Amino acid sequence: MIQQSQLVSAIVVFDIDGVVRDVSGSYRRAIADTVEYFTQGAYRPSLADIDVLKSEGVWNNDWEASQELIYRYFEAQGQQRNSLELDYHAIVTFFQSRYRGPDPENWTGYICNEPLLLQRSYLEELSAGGIAWGFFSGATRGSANYVLEKRLSLQSPVLVAMEDAPSKPDPTGLIATVQQLIRYEIDRLTPVVYMGDTVADMYTVEKARSLYPNRTWIGVGILPPHVQESPQRCDAYAETLKIAGAKVVFSNVQELTPAEIQKLL
Known part of the structure; x- marks a missing residue:
C-alpha cells in the first residue's frame, strides 16, 4: 500500500466483477x-x-x-x-x-471457480508508482472479500461493497472509497480513475464529476472476457462503454500501467 510520506499522483478505484475476476461463469x-x-x-x-x-x-x-x-x-x-x-x-x-x-x-x-483478471504484483506496481488504490463493487462484502483477501491475499483493502452504498450508477460508493483513501494524507484534488466493465460504472463516474467538478474523474472501460470471443462483439461493447463516458477501453485491467495512468492525467 501507499506510504503516508509517499507522493500520490492518482487514485485508482476498481470495480471487481468483470475487472478483477471473470464472472461470466459465475x-x-x-x-x-x-x-x-x-x-x-x-x-x-x-x-x-x-x-x-x-x-x-x-x-x-x-x-x-x-x-x-x-x-x-x-x-x-x-x-x-x-x-x-x-x-x-x-x-x-x-x-x-x-x-x-x-x-x-x-x-x-x-x-x-472464477478466473482472476489481475495479480497482486500489479497492485504492488501501482503502489510503487505512487498510485493509491481501492475497490468499489456492487458485490456483497463477503463475495468481494473472497476474491480480495482469500484469492489475492490482500490485508484489509479499502473496499466499499453492496452493503455500504446505494447501487451504481449512484456515485455514493465511489466517493466513499475515495474518501477512505484520502485519509492517507492524499491531496483532496488528486485525480480519480474508476475502472469498470459496465455502462453503470461509466455513469457512476459522470455523476461523481457532476457532484465534485473540481476533481478530475476518469472512467476507464474494461472489456469482460465473455465479450472478447469475437472482434465484432468486442468492438460493439467497447463503443458502448465509450458512449457511456469511458475515456479509454482496455481488454485487461493490467494494461492500465502507471505510465498509461500518467497519459490519462
Whole structure:
C-alpha cells in the first residue's frame, strides 16, 4: 500500500466483477440459472441478453437484474408484471444457492471457480508508482472479500461493497472509497480513475464529476472476457462503454500501467 510520506499522483478505484475476476461463469451463469428456474425452464438468457439489459445502465445489482429479466419474459407472453407474484427474497435465495452454494458458511458454488483478471504484483506496481488504490463493487462484502483477501491475499483493502452504498450508477460508493483513501494524507484534488466493465460504472463516474467538478474523474472501460470471443462483439461493447463516458477501453485491467495512468492525467 501507499506510504503516508509517499507522493500520490492518482487514485485508482476498481470495480471487481468483470475487472478483477471473470464472472461470466459465475454471477452471469447464476443470473441465467435463476431466470430459467423462475420461468419454469421456458427462458434462459444468453450472456448477450444480459449485456443488453446491463447496457441500460441501471441493472448493476444481479438479483434485481434476474428479477427484471423474469418480468420481461412474462411481459413478452402478454402478462402484466403487477399481476405476477414474484418473491424477490426467493429469487435472491435461489441465486445465492448457485453462486455461493447451498451452505452459506462453506462456499462451494460458482464463486469458487472464477478466473482472476489481475495479480497482486500489479497492485504492488501501482503502489510503487505512487498510485493509491481501492475497490468499489456492487458485490456483497463477503463475495468481494473472497476474491480480495482469500484469492489475492490482500490485508484489509479499502473496499466499499453492496452493503455500504446505494447501487451504481449512484456515485455514493465511489466517493466513499475515495474518501477512505484520502485519509492517507492524499491531496483532496488528486485525480480519480474508476475502472469498470459496465455502462453503470461509466455513469457512476459522470455523476461523481457532476457532484465534485473540481476533481478530475476518469472512467476507464474494461472489456469482460465473455465479450472478447469475437472482434465484432468486442468492438460493439467497447463503443458502448465509450458512449457511456469511458475515456479509454482496455481488454485487461493490467494494461492500465502507471505510465498509461500518467497519459490519462
